[in-house]
Amino acid sequence: MAFLVLLVGLLTAALMLVLWMQKKLVYWKNLGVPYAEPDFLYGNLKGVSEFHHEGLLTQKFYKEYKGKGPFVGVYFFLKPVAIPTDIELVKNILIKDFNFFHDRGLFYNERDDPLSASLFNLPGFEWKQMRNKLSPTMASGKLKMMLPAMLEIATKFERKIDEICGGGVELDIKNLMARFTLDIIGTCAFGLETNSLDDDTNDFFRIGISVFNNPKYGAKFMFLLHGFRKYGRILRLKTFRDEVIKFYTDIVRKIVDYRLTNRIERNDFMQLLIKLHTSDGEDNLSFNDLLAQAFSFHAAGFETSSTTLQFCFYELACNPEIQDKTRNHINEVLEKHNGELSYEAFLDMKYLDQVINETLRKHPPVGALLRETSKDYKIPDTQFTIEKDTTVFIPIYAIHHDPEFYPNPSKFNPDNFIEESIRSRPSVAFLPFGEGPRICIGARFGMMQVKIGLIAGLRKFRYTLSPRTKQPLKLLTKFFITHAEGGIWLNVDPLS
Ligand code: HEM
Numbered sequence: 435m436a437f438l439v440l441l442v443g444l445l446t447a448a449l450m451l452v453l454w455m456q457k458k459l460v461y462w463k464n465l466g467v468p469y470a471e472p473d474f475l476y477g478n479l480k481g482v483s484e485f486h487h488e489g490l491l492t493q494k495f496y497k498e499y500k501g502k503g504p505f506v507g508v509y510f511f512l513k514p515v516a517i518p519t520d521i522e523l524v525k526n527i528l529i530k531d532f533n534f535f536h537d538r539g540l541f542y543n544e545r546d547d548p549l550s551a552s553l554f555n556l557p558g559f560e561w562k563q564m565r566n567k568l569s570p571t572m573a574s575g576k577l578k579m580m581l582p583a584m585l586e587i588a589t590k591f592e593r594k595i596d597e598i599c600g601g602g603v604e605l606d607i608k609n610l611m612a613r614f615t616l617d618i619i620g621t622c623a624f625g626l627e628t629n630s631l632d633d634d635t636n637d638f639f640r641i642g643i644s645v646f647n648n649p650k651y652g653a654k655f656m657f658l659l660h661g662f663r664k665y666g667r668i669l670r671l672k673t674f675r676d677e678v679i680k681f682y683t684d685i686v687r688k689i690v691d692y693r694l695t696n697r698i699e700r701n702d703f704m705q706l707l708i709k710l711h712t713s714d715g716e717d718n719l720s721f722n723d724l725l726a727q728a729f730s731f732h733a734a735g736f737e738t739s740s741t742t743l744q745f746c747f748y749e750l751a752c753n754p755e756i757q758d759k760t761r762n763h764i765n766e767v768l769e770k771h772n773g774e775l776s777y778e779a780f781l782d783m784k785y786l787d788q789v790i791n792e793t794l795r796k797h798p799p800v801g802a803l804l805r806e807t808s809k810d811y812k813i814p815d816t817q818f819t820i821e822k823d824t825t826v827f828i829p830i831y832a833i834h835h836d837p838e839f840y841p842n843p844s845k846f847n848p849d850n851f852i853e854e855s856i857r858s859r860p861s862v863a864f865l866p867f868g869e870g871p872r873i874c875i876g877a878r879f880g881m882m883q884v885k886i887g888l889i890a891g892l893r894k895f896r897y898t899l900s901p902r903t904k905q906p907l908k909l910l911t912k913f914f915i916t917h918a919e920g921g922i923w924l925n926v927d928p929l930s
Pocket residue numbers: 553554555565730731732734735736738739742799800803804865866867868869870871872873874875876877879880881884
């Protein structure tokens with residue numbers, strides 16, 4: 435009898451759960467919004483494992499629903515997600531009506547996992563305060579100050595390619611770019627001479643790449659955690675593995691103590707963060723804030739820059755005339771600046787900017803931008819409202835491949851970024867760094883890093899595609915960042 439009661443109880447609970455889930459999955463239908471039919475358990479996330487890339491997943495919805503309304507409603511598990519398909523709405527969300535969309539709605543848990551409380555994840559007022567404190571650290575004067583340290587690494591990078599090239603060995607561009615960008619971040623953000631270009635067994639490199647290659651949770655669980663972040667915090671879940679948290683906490687503690695005890699000052703981000711940490715005013719950063727923000731330079735700046743470089747070398751290998759033109763351009767500008775790689779010479783390399791921008795268009799490292807509504811948002815001139823707490827996914831990848839804005843989107847064409855072409859499309863049709871007040875804080879640093887990598891890599895060497903690179907590239911996503919499955923392999927030869 436007791437067994438029967440238990441069974442009936444369980445069946446009733448299961449039935450109620452199913453009815454509750456079904457009710458959740460008619461949210462968009464009830465609002466009369468164009469929506470994609472969800473699956474019972476995953477909502478519309480099923481494609482994440484099919485496509486392995488959220489850029490392609492959102493592109494699927496964008497293509498299908500563009501013109502049918504300002505956005506399409508989908509579900510990530512049970513959570514309603516709005517994907518704007520109208521460029522005017524994208525602009526309003528990111529810029530004009532930002533006060534409805536200042537958060538990303540991401541999970542963080544500063545108590546158990548201080549690394550997770552980064553600028554990227556912080557909401558509302560906490561974000562605004564932190565952004566105001568950090569913005570001056572990214573001013574152009576500060577970047578200029580870091581140039582000599584970056585150039586030193588570029589010289590080592592050039593030497594490394596010289597060692598590899600001509601010997602018939604294929605270049606694993608992903609690995610090389612990871613070493614280069616991690617050495618730059620090691621120097622500029624942490625003030626460490628990590629030397630990963632020569633030795634990729636050091637802890638900074640090993641743990642640094644494991645943050646992305648071996649994340650604590652998979653993409654689907656992270657979507658779930660962001661959706662139920664209150665419960666995640668109650669359960670004291672962490673975003674990063676304990677080894678990662680301990681490594682960065684220890685290393686940052688040692689650097690801060692060492693510099694303060696020995697009164698050492700350097701031209702790097704860490705110094706600027708320490709200055710905020712030791713200030714008395716409202717700009718003061720606690721140790722945990724300092725730790726989280728130093729780490730965010732790594733978390734938000736490493737894979738993005740390294741991925742951009744990879745895809746840029748890939749496209750240049752596939753397009754030899756553009757490779758030659760870029761190399762000639764670099765040499766001409768350097769000649770004009772007496773052979774000196776000054777900050778001014780970088781600013782002068784306009785065609786190089788075009789090549790990088792076209793890479794960021796075709797292969798945006800971040801395939802979609804995240805926002806969450808903080809209050810009901812009535813879309814101007816329509817009957818639609820995006821209700822409070824709805825996740826909004828701005829489909830960068832889809833917009834960058836929309837023929838309305840880029841006539842032949844699969845062609846690598848740096849002329850998409852001559853003045854005339856830029857003026858001919860809406861400004862938000864190019865979003866590799868996001869847009870509005872929450873735009874990437876490290877965009878200028880990232881561009882500088884990529885430019886330095888390309889200059890060092892292109893001046894003396896020529897690249898061609900190795901047959902080992904799978905064609906066409908199959909994209910996948912790890913921690914929101916785009917990758918090519920199987921990596922990108924190039925042949926590299928010295929220029930005669
Ligand atoms: C090519 C390199 C890079 C790309 C493509 C990139 C891309 C992005 C994107 C798409 C966002 C989201 C913007 C939005 O939601 O509107 C972002 C935010 C952010 N990025 Fe970058 N990024 C790059 C380099 C860097 C670097 C080098 C750093 C640090 C030094 C950095 C630090 C950050 C931070 C802290 C945020 C959060 C900003 C906020 O919420 O206020 N990024 N980045």
